[in-house]
Amino acid sequence: MQGQAVPRVPTPRRYLMCPPRFFAVDYAINPWMDPSQPVSAKVALAQWTELRDTYRRLGHTVEEIEPQPGLPDMVFAANSGTVVDGRVLGARFRAPQRAAEAEHFRRWFTEHGYRDLTMPEKINEAEGDFAWTGRVLLAGTGFRTDPAAHAEAQEVLGVPVVSLRLVDPRYYHLDTALFVLTEATDAAPAQVAYYPEAFSPGSQQVLRRLFPDAVVATSADAECFGLNGVSDGRNVVLPLEARRTGLGETLSRCGYEPVYLDVSELRKAGGGPKCCTMEIRK
Template structure:
């Protein structure tokens, strides 16, 4: 399976300013294993993770984006992965409810951050819901992953709380335990054009693959090698794409489609199964 041909290589991609919430990996460690990437016996450099995180933050700032931060908490080594703790659309916040008990306490720290920063429309889910880890906003649809973490019942809950249409996607490969390590949005939908996405087909069930082909026939399809370095755990502002430096084939495809890739190092963060997107919650306030 190959990506659709580039329809217009000269397409001018337009960046839009974003606002992100991040958490420094001050207490980063791999002390338990809740996904196939985590090996507590493998050495981890907290200082290295902090350097990677700071380089990512500086990349966002250099590109003109706003970065808010939440204070890291001792005993929560995965709190750096802020994307898992909230989904914000039009100023409405759907919080998180983690499947793994080791991460459960993170959700309330993020709820408090939202309250302290003026958000009032906040709902904490009843179903297991790992937020932007499994919920991806495309501009007109909320793509919702399930299979390993987020409960399928959380998809209906997200639709009710956020007031947007939800499309359920079935993940089948445990290495790609969240939607955000198998798919990301390059350009959001507009009233006259569909979203442009990239994804790794084999991470999904056959029916979901057919659905994605129907919804996004011009998607960029990642190789197994690019998926295996968490190359799809990426962030795009519509033009600039921040992704792991090892995702070289994906980088070449992005260039061909008119995007500007910004490869970053996630050597330490990847040891916990995370990358640029995992470290980045987008704050989509009311416009």
């Protein structure tokens, strides 16, 4: 069932991002990456800059971490930390090509005064597979994050965790198949958008039970990384193609304001708006 059009209220957010100055596709660790195809770090940086500036224009705070040579995927900051109520759970990557990113983000948090910080023992690709709904942490598994990391996240962050199994390798992280439109409050439940076919049958049932008012996306929405969106409760940043697929129109009918951006170069590495955006929740 699609959501009803109700007044939507944006809330200021704080994000951590990493400029893609060393962006490249030198290896393939997901189905979207093709090292034989040309990519442009200049174009990727321009698209990233527009994303960052859009957040600031919408009233959000954006902090930046310094990119490092030899880590072309460091731009995808969402994969390197999960922050809820000021508690930080770092990342541990499955792919060796990205492993060093976790330490750079750990240092950033330490240098910026975060004392309640834990580095995981289990493989955990952070907000790539963790989505905070305001009440529970949705946790993906199947391709990257270990199932055991879900229990670890619950212990470290002190919030209830709901496990969801991903079954389509194109949607290897939870944030490629689901995103939170509105977090739960005392007055209203959370609302999400998701692509059902990316999940196992049991996980689909869980999502229907938890979010009967969800925005249910199509295969076309998912294929353009439309589910890799970022919402502040009213404004929803989406890939430009989501206008064509109809996802943006659906969200408009639900009272949201779509904001379309070109992220086509970043998508060559399997990323979109959310992949580039770690949310810091104090």
